Amino acid sequence: MQATPGEFEIIRDYFAGAPRGEGVVLGIGDDCALLQPPADGLLATSVDTLVAGRHFPADADPAAIAARALRVNLSDLAAMNARPLWFTLALTLPHSDAEWLRGFADGLLQTAQAYGVSLVGGDTTKGPLSITIQVTGGSTAPLRRDGASVGDAVYVSGPLGAAAAALPLVLGQKLAGDSERKEAQRAYYFPEPQLATAAAIAPLASSALDISDGLLADLGHICEQSRVSADIDLHALPVAAIARQLAGEGALELAACGGDDYQLCFTVPQERIPELEQLGLEAVRIGTVIEGAGLSDNGERVRAWLDGERWFPESAGYQHF
Numbered sequence: 001m002q003a004t005p006g007e008f009e010i011i012r013d014y015f016a017g018a019p020r021g022e023g024v025v026l027g028i029g030d031d032c033a034l035l036q037p038p039a040d041g042l043l044a045t046s047v048d049t050l051v052a053g054r055h056f057p058a059d060a061d062p063a064a065i066a067a068r069a070l071r072v073n074l075s076d077l078a079a080m081n082a083r084p085l086w087f088t089l090a091l092t093l094p095h096s097d098a099e100w101l102r103g104f105a106d107g108l109l110q111t112a113q114a115y116g117v118s119l120v121g122g123d124t125t126k127g128p129l130s131i132t133i134q135v136t137g138g139s140t141a142p143l144r145r146d147g148a149s150v151g152d153a154v155y156v157s158g159p160l161g162a163a164a165a166a167l168p169l170v171l172g173q174k175l176a177g178d179s180e181r182k183e184a185q186r187a188y189y190f191p192e193p194q195l196a197t198a199a200a201i202a203p204l205a206s207s208a209l210d211i212s213d214g215l216l217a218d219l220g221h222i223c224e225q226s227r228v229s230a231d232i233d234l235h236a237l238p239v240a241a242i243a244r245q246l247a248g249e250g251a252l253e254l255a256a257c258g259g260d261d262y263q264l265c266f267t268v269p270q271e272r273i274p275e276l277e278q279l280g281l282e283a284v285r286i287g288t289v290i291e292g293a294g295l296s297d298n299g300e301r302v303r304a305w306l307d308g309e310r311w312f313p314e315s316a317g318y319q320h321f
């Protein structure tokens, strides 16, 4: 792999005017960044790679790609109730393209500023387009996947199905008007990391994660880690308006199984429900945690119900970018 000198400097220069965030003793420019961990709490860290043609179309708007790459990582911090602090970026680029890089840097800068997270290091390499971001946050009250108990209520933080309904438009597989296409781009490239909701529910929730692969699959991860199972009432699912608009009757299935919305799924013990309801969140109760005994780790731990009958998705699998 051959390095492409000079390219990262474009991003660095672009970021030079950005305010230096919390805990950054020494940022980009030396062999390492020097960072001051928060005085209390834990560091939460996560890394994610997006590959062109697999996670986003190669010809997509670079600012949108950057926004999505960072937002998706920030969503993992939200899932653990960690406050965003720092991130590093590794970019693999097929060729030197200053215009693409400026667009990418612009999208990254805007997103970083919006969420108060500082870019503290980076690397570029020549090769097929891919983006790796590692984020680090601080948490005094981390949320985890392994704390759900039988009887807990299952909640989602907001509407589901938008990104999955948007994907065919984003990929150009389905034609749409200007306003629909814009809304689809927003749903897919600009998911909202649920940081405020995570902070609000942290004292009450027994478990949480962010929904990246689809509600039923991701709730299954909570169930596996917590050694429980869950019943979900599909009538209770908050289905995104754009999903109904674009997918009609298929919207419910997209809300249950489609990914990329980055809402939170979380559980709350019965006795804490009144406090949760008082918070005035958009969160909706969709089910209940039940006994998981007798189920293997690979067993179906999440049972979806519709009008009193077990419900199974019609589609065998979902296309995720």
Ligand SMILES: [Mg+2]
Binding pocket: 075, 076, 079, 209, 210, 212
């Ligand atoms: Mg996650």
